Amino acid sequence: MKPAPFNYLRAATVDEVLQKLQEWGEEAKVLAGGQSLMPLLNMRLAQPRYIIDVNGLAEMTGMNWCPETQTLTVGALTRHRELLQHPLIETHAPLLREAAHFIGHLAIRSRGTLGGSIAHADPAAELPLVVIALGGTLVIQSLTGEHSIPIEEFFLGYYMTILKPDELITAVKIPGLANNTGYAITEFARRHGDFALASAAAVVTVDERGTIIKARCAVGGVAPQAIRCPAVDVSLSGARSPGDFAQAARQLENMIEPPDDVQASGEYRRYLAVELMSQAIGVAYARAVATKEARA
Ligand SMILES: Cc1cc2nc3c(=O)[nH]c(=O)nc-3n(C[C@H](O)[C@H](O)[C@H](O)COP(=O)(O)OP(=O)(O)OC[C@H]3O[C@@H](n4cnc5c(N)ncnc54)[C@H](O)[C@@H]3O)c2cc1C
Known part of the structure; x- marks a missing residue:
């Protein structure tokens, strides 16, 4: 058509x-x-x-790292492909690079943008998921001015957001990773490039003994929007073994009610979410410990 x-x-x-x-x-x-x-x-x-x-608007492109606030500002028009290649992403927000790797195919990654993915609000999209896990904020402009909101307050449900018709997302702000922090995204899709049936992201920080002291986890594809998982975060406090991670991930069982659809049953998505979360925490933890040991 x-x-x-x-x-x-x-x-x-x-x-x-x-x-x-x-x-x-x-x-x-x-x-x-x-x-x-x-x-x-x-x-x-x-x-x-x-x-x-809005393509080509310089005010919505490019990236900037602010050492004082330890914040990476990423223009809303940043293409998925740039997330895969840009050195500032590699240094300060490598989870965005890993997420972009899962998105569609080369042509889609060459055109699709960070702001577009967030504004579109697909519950299975990878970029909203990892920006939630990273604690990102959205910079929103209208003729009445500019304001920022935490991304987890942005989504209202399937393809719905709080964005008003006169508002534009101009940038996304990502806090830098604290010392001894690891990150991961895991997902299951039937074919590479398909939207995931379920996905999980974790950002964890460990202390000098290798115990988790802080976590931000999120799941995608199992609710009307990508969601933060505070119960998992709390359960990870003091965790340091795969058994601990699996137990924390099981908090999701009571948190989500994925519906049945033509792609998968709700029960299967719930199972995937728990498994993927456990794996994401494990990878994030291993990276956090490796970072700590490299600094020692
Ligand atoms: C075959 C195919 C496979 C795909 N697979 C995946 C996948 O696996 N994972 C995934 O996450 N995505 C996938 N996508 C979607 C892709 O990531 C899109 O790029 C993304 O969802 C939308 O970004 P865009 O820049 O193309 O936005 P557009 O298509 O241009 O816009 C999407 C919506 O957002 C609004 N919008 C765009 N930018 C702004 C802004 N700055 N401020 C306010 N509103 C704005 C538009 O008005 C529109 O309503 C796929 C797409 C296709 C066609």
Whole structure:
């Protein structure tokens, strides 16, 4: 199918985007990588009157590491491919690189953007999942100003967010990893490049004796949105063995109620989530200990 007719604007500045978003409201859609929006247009599941193309806006591209705040700011237009290659990602947020590796295929990674993936709010998408585990915040702009919110407050359910029609995500802020911290993402998809049936991400910090003192875990594909798992985090306090990790991961059993669908039963997704979480914690823990030993 072909999209319904629309008016196309190639914006020259973020300010122009914000003005048009305010003027056109719900009749407008921002076009970033187009990897989710274009299929929706082609299937006529979305029929906006106006498309505002933000590609090429310098204010939404690039990355910047701030040593004072120990924060990496990543432009919303950063392509998945750049997450795989950029040295600042490698140094300060390597979990984003690992997540991007799981996304679709080369063409999708070449066009798709970090901001687009988050705004689209697919519950199985990898980037929202790892930004939650990393404790990231979103920078949101409208004509009335700029504000930041923790990403876990952004999602409202399947493909739904708190973003208002006149708002634009311009950047994502990722706190740097503390000393002695490890990270991991695990997922199960039937074929590489498919959306995962379930996924898990863990970021853990260990003390000098190799005991977990802090954890941030998240799961994807098993709820209407990627979610943080505070019960798992709490259960990991003092953990240091695979048995401890498996026990912490089992907290998920009571936390999630994945529905049955054509891809998998809810029960199978729940099983996957627990196993994947246990594995993610194990890998994150091993990396945290290796980092600690390398620093000793
Ligand atoms: C075949 C295929 C396989 C895929 N597999 C995966 C996968 O395995 N894992 C995965 O995570 N993703 C997958 N994707 C989706 C891909 O990651 C998309 O790039 C991503 O979901 C959307 O990013 P985009 O930049 O293309 O956004 P677009 O398609 O341009 O936009 C998506 C939505 O977000 C809005 N939007 C975009 N940018 C902003 C912004 N800065 N501020 C506010 N709103 C904005 C748009 O208006 C639109 O509503 C796949 C896509 C395809 C086509």
